[in-house]
Amino acid sequence: MPNRVDRAAGPARPTTARTAVRQASLREHNLSLVLRAVLESPQPPTRARISADLGLTRATVSGLVDLLIEAQLIEELAPVVVRGAGRPGVPLTATTARAVAIGVEVQVDQITVGITDIGGRSIVDQTVAGNFRHSDPAAVVEVVHNLATPLLDNVRHKGARLLGAGFSVPGLIRRGSGEVRFAPNLHWDSVDLIRMIADRPQWNDLHYCLGNDADVSAVAESWARATARGRPTTSESFIYLSGGVGIGGSMIIQGQLLEGQHGWSGEIGHMCVDPAGPPCTCGARGCLEQFAGRDAIFRAAGLDLTDELPALIAALEAGDPAARTAIDNAASTLGIALANAINLLDVDRVVIGGFLEVLHPYLRRGIERELFTRVVASRWSPLLVEAGQLGGRASVTGAARLVIDQVIADPTGWLSAS
């Protein structure tokens, strides 16, 4: 089958399937269910356990499991487990490094390529620094290709299956296509990134995903905290804040990315937190970015824009009043913006990522203060402001995760090939 870009970003879209359900869809769905059960279970489940959890017959589950095993997506473990009477079950788990996805993160100052297996283990990754502002897409593709080729060769050589490739780009994506609609910092405008990559021989015949970096990072965080807590990602809802040059946002509602009509949702950086505030690059006034963006904070703290994060932290630790005020202002405006979002969406969790992740300890109290006074439902449901867990690796991981989410959503396409 040819290159496919089924969805431009995000995990399985809520299947309020307007499409008809043929008998095969039934299989697809249950296959997806079983695979998800294996991948998201706290510990490797047996066939019997899956059967009980899902309400399917053991016979049915067995059949589906066989298909997934044949596809190298899952495998059996030794039946070491002993826990009472009865024949011990065979625990099932994701294969390690046998079914992998490649994630590519394009940033303004670096490009990272990483390989993640279906179980979420990062196999290998590699970063190359550079200046990609106002870059030529073809040059970027070249860099990606060169960076990825050895990794791909290596993985293929070991007999692993390549499930697909996911891309994270700092800009707006055209949903359902492999096209970058607009990436201000890269200075890209309607670049069909996927097509450019897919034309290369080694990149043929793959599944492709493309996503906005904030969205992709949010997906990765959703995954990380689900596995960390040993719980399925299903019911998680949170707002993800991605601090960078600007401030991006993204919403995970019940484990699903809320993409919006065009895939441009989450522009929390341009939420108005003070109509009398300073003008923003977007043309409006008082946008959050102007208070809590990287440049804004550094400027308010009296630092040079070329300074690095450690300088800011040093100033904070030294008790520098300007730095402290800068952070407090950022925190309270972040709090206002997040309170607005929470009131709108009824979500009780916020995850702070990007460069703000490191500042989380300094920001948290200030943010929470605003949340507790402004969120209407805060008296009934506690609110949490957490730091991301993935640091700079969120985007690469997430990009690969986009692919894996597609596999989970419908494993059928990945069955036939041995």
Add this chain to the structure above:
Amino acid sequence: MPNRVDRAAGPARPTTARTAVRQASLREHNLSLVLRAVLESPQPPTRARISADLGLTRATVSGLVDLLIEAQLIEELAPVVVRGAGRPGVPLTATTARAVAIGVEVQVDQITVGITDIGGRSIVDQTVAGNFRHSDPAAVVEVVHNLATPLLDNVRHKGARLLGAGFSVPGLIRRGSGEVRFAPNLHWDSVDLIRMIADRPQWNDLHYCLGNDADVSAVAESWARATARGRPTTSESFIYLSGGVGIGGSMIIQGQLLEGQHGWSGEIGHMCVDPAGPPCTCGARGCLEQFAGRDAIFRAAGLDLTDELPALIAALEAGDPAARTAIDNAASTLGIALANAINLLDVDRVVIGGFLEVLHPYLRRGIERELFTRVVASRWSPLLVEAGQLGGRASVTGAARLVIDQVIADPTGWLSAS
């Protein structure tokens, strides 16, 4: 079967069904699909047309249609249509006044009961005025009962099927139960409204729905504009603003109500539009309500709070500067709040309802001005600020619609009874 409150509010929840798919579910799904095809089609479709649209066999569709006809949900029309060669098809349409839902709207100053059939036609409705602030739930139930009984008797006497009852309440709903969590104006706290109603003999054995009034109105508007444009409600996304004593909001994303984790989403009235603004009843400062709520506008316009809307409109038409300023301020703060919401959700349509609906002509320009400068994506996708189409009837219609949405989402439960 006993009284059921399958979902507390809203239309079919996105079925990212974590639950297993048995063979029966397949039937359910396709039944739902066929029913939806009949109900949402611009003009009555034939079996063959449905078959082509959905990709199901004519045989399959025929079978499903038979079930739906037997359940009195749809019926055949005379094959009058002549449009080319071939055997003329039999057009299918919703039955009129043979399958109906009852909608109940509880407001602070009135209670309305209305009956709507599955095709969306309003059969009859009735309103009683009263003061239900700080009301006794039991008394309200009594009023509802007395108001509804003759309507129900009448409908049943004509041999129509009662599909269920939907309730609209100005407050927070406990999702998945029939309980009103908190309704400040009614002064209700954890009132199990559905149980109280269902205990009455005539109300036995029904399907029940319960929803927040803004949510319910939004559902009704979604439906109204879908049928008005002769298009299925599927892909519609908009933000609904419900002006009342306060300002409620609600989001319809791709035809689906976005309820949030607890069902408390849409609190756009407490979005901060000016951190230095006046204190709000919620404890924060600068909430939208304090600028664009009914009381705020009347106060700013120099009117008495007991005045009615016509007084405000008269002042506006007379060119009264205070009134004009009040409206302009309301519009720009509404614009700020809506821009925030739109940036977050990537929706390109806003529907203004409640008492603001009438003021729409005076507000629109001011709102749009803010939107066009503040919404990042406005240069690519045009934004629309529309008035609701249903006026005061939105809530009753929507309440009944909650039930009908459930029927559409899974008609199985309504098949057996002749």
Add this chain to the structure above:
DNA sequence: CACCATATGTTTATCGGACGAACAAATCCG
């Protein structure tokens, strides 16, 4: 008007896939 082309709706046989029950396998317990 006969006849064919075209489209709709129904009938029939077939097949895919889940289910239930029975059975073999592997453990624990007494």
Add this chain to the structure above:
DNA sequence: CGGATTTGTTCGTCCGATAAACATATGGTG
């Protein structure tokens, strides 16, 4: 060692969609 218990597989059954043939009802054309 034999019963109890749980797991995984095998086999017949049943439900529901599919495909193909057929009956039905038009329009068009010589």
